[in-house]
Amino acid sequence: MNILVINAGSSSLKFQLFNMNDESVLAKGKVERIGMDSSLVCYEPAGKPEEQEVAEILEHTTAVRKVLQMLVHKRHGVLESIDEIDAVGHRVVHGGESFPSSVIVDEDVKREIRRLFDLAPLHNPAHMLGINAVEENLPQTPQVVVFDTAFHQSMPAASYLYPIPMVLYRKHKIRRYGFHGTSHAYVSDRAAKLLQKPLDQLKLITCHIGNGASCTAVWNGKSYDTSMGMTPLEGLMMGTRSGDIDPAIVPYAMGKEDLTLGEVNSMLNKHSGLIAISGISSDMREILEAMEAGDRGAKLAFDMYEYRLRKYIGAYAAAMNGVDAIVFTAGVGENSAALRGAVCGNLTFLGIEFDEAANLSRDRGERRITTEASRVQVLVIPTNEELVIARDTHELILARTNVV
Numbered sequence: 559m560n561i562l563v564i565n566a567g568s569s570s571l572k573f574q575l576f577n578m579n580d581e582s583v584l585a586k587g588k589v590e591r592i593g594m595d596s597s598l599v600c601y602e603p604a605g606k607p608e609e610q611e612v613a614e615i616l617e618h619t620t621a622v623r624k625v626l627q628m629l630v631h632k633r634h635g636v637l638e639s640i641d642e643i644d645a646v647g648h649r650v651v652h653g654g655e656s657f658p659s660s661v662i663v664d665e666d667v668k669r670e671i672r673r674l675f676d677l678a679p680l681h682n683p684a685h686m687l688g689i690n691a692v693e694e695n696l697p698q699t700p701q702v703v704v705f706d707t708a709f710h711q712s713m714p715a716a717s718y719l720y721p722i723p724m725v726l727y728r729k730h731k732i733r734r735y736g737f738h739g740t741s742h743a744y745v746s747d748r749a750a751k752l753l754q755k756p757l758d759q760l761k762l763i764t765c766h767i768g769n770g771a772s773c774t775a776v777w778n779g780k781s782y783d784t785s786m787g788m789t790p791l792e793g794l795m796m797g798t799r800s801g802d803i804d805p806a807i808v809p810y811a812m813g814k815e816d817l818t819l820g821e822v823n824s825m826l827n828k829h830s831g832l833i834a835i836s837g838i839s840s841d842m843r844e845i846l847e848a849m850e851a852g853d854r855g856a857k858l859a860f861d862m863y864e865y866r867l868r869k870y871i872g873a874y875a876a877a878m879n880g881v882d883a884i885v886f887t888a889g890v891g892e893n894s895a896a897l898r899g900a901v902c903g904n905l906t907f908l909g910i911e912f913d914e915a916a917n918l919s920r921d922r923g924e925r926r927i928t929t930e931a932s933r934v935q936v937l938v939i940p941t942n943e944e945l946v947i948a949r950d951t952h953e954l955i956l957a958r959t960n961v962v
């Protein structure tokens with residue numbers, strides 16, 4: 559069975575085409591910087607040379623169309639026809655309390671994803687564009703959605719409730735949901751394998767640091783607490799999102815600057831974080847370059863980003879009364895030795911003995927960046943949300959076929 563997985567992030571669309579008979583990847587790639595001045599399209603067909611292209615891709619519908627064209631391209635395609643795609647699995651960020659696990663897409667599911675737009679304004683609309691674009695191009699192909707929120711459904715009430723009137727939870731389900739669950743679950747599983755210990759006996763802190771960023775306390779294999787909240791705005795400082803701020807800032811800034819609710823929401827989601835402090839970019843690569851060139855705004859943005867992450871790691875070590883390993887993953891976590899070095903260099907009190915040579919290594923695979931003797935291990939594990947999504951999609955489609 560060939561399964562195409564689409565992971566529409568806030569600024570990127572990643573895809574992988576799997577042959578699920580052996581979980582081999584037939585092709586993968588990504589469209590980055592969607593909606594920015596120039597998008598970057600990378601396409602890696604198995605056994606053929608990699609293709610790169612700069613294109614103008616303003617939204618996710620165009621990105622899906624581009625992916626389908628590349629898969630059947632005369633020279634570098636891997637399929638004769640898009641009909642060889644048996645099912646499509648999508649990442650969906652917000653599933654609320656309605657979806658504790660993955661489901662096959664139907665009209666009810668689409669309605670529920672749309673209802674949750676307000677709670678994930680940068681993501682759920684992008685996923686719907688992806689689902690609709692696939693439906694347009696592959697009307698007969700079943701689609702499955704896999705939710706970022708599902709893994710965090712294990713959180714205890716003391717973690718997921720906010721200290722505000724309970725009526726808001728009872729009536730409107732205002733609570734912490736948490737995101738990037740597929741990634742936190744995947745890297746936790748891999749960490750246990752790397753550490754050669756059972757996952758259900760480990761205290762892990764997984765740091766998914768991409769354009770969106772979140773940190774999770776994974777206690778005995780289950781999400782115990784996570785930094786993102788009712789929406790993906792809470793927690794760490796991100797590319798364009800503020801993360802934690804005093805909620806009283808909202809009405810105060812609205813009054814002082816004559817802002818509407820929509821404007822303040824957009825300010826916190828799209829015009830805060832790295833871009834706001836540096837005045838340069840939301841992209842960590844550009845922040846690091848500017849920092850090296852001596853830019854003070856970029857340095858302040860980086861320092862705040864690192865400090866806020868380090869505070870969460872400290873908090874989660876306290877939440878679990880200990881930690882066995884810290885895992886870095888996603889765009890920044892996997893690639894920025896500078897961020898990992900700054901965070902870990904200031905966590906020696908936890909018993910971290912950092913291995914700077916391993917941290918700086920060009921190795922891109924799963925690796926340890928602490929000494930063997932280090933009391934707390936620090937790991938870099940490339941995430942693979944796409945593989946988890948393909949497995950869930952495969953399982954649901956097989957189950958449906960067996961029932962029919």
Ligand SMILES: Nc1ncnc2c1ncn2[C@@H]1O[C@H](COP(=O)(O)OP(=O)(O)O)[C@@H](O)[C@H]1O
Pocket residue numbers: 567568569570767768769770797840841842843844846888889890893894
């Ligand atoms: N070599 C690198 N060094 C530092 N940051 C990087 C590097 N490569 C990618 N990144 C950063 O990773 C982030 C994107 O992460 P990603 O996980 O792909 O995000 P998303 O899925 O939210 O779109 C960007 O801020 C980008 O600058």
Ligand SMILES: CC(=O)OP(=O)(O)O
Pocket residue numbers: 566567568569651681706737738768769770771790
């Ligand atoms: C939930 C979220 O923030 O996702 P992303 O990192 O892909 O923006």
Ligand SMILES: [Mg+2]
Pocket residue numbers: 567768769888
């Ligand atoms: Mg992502």
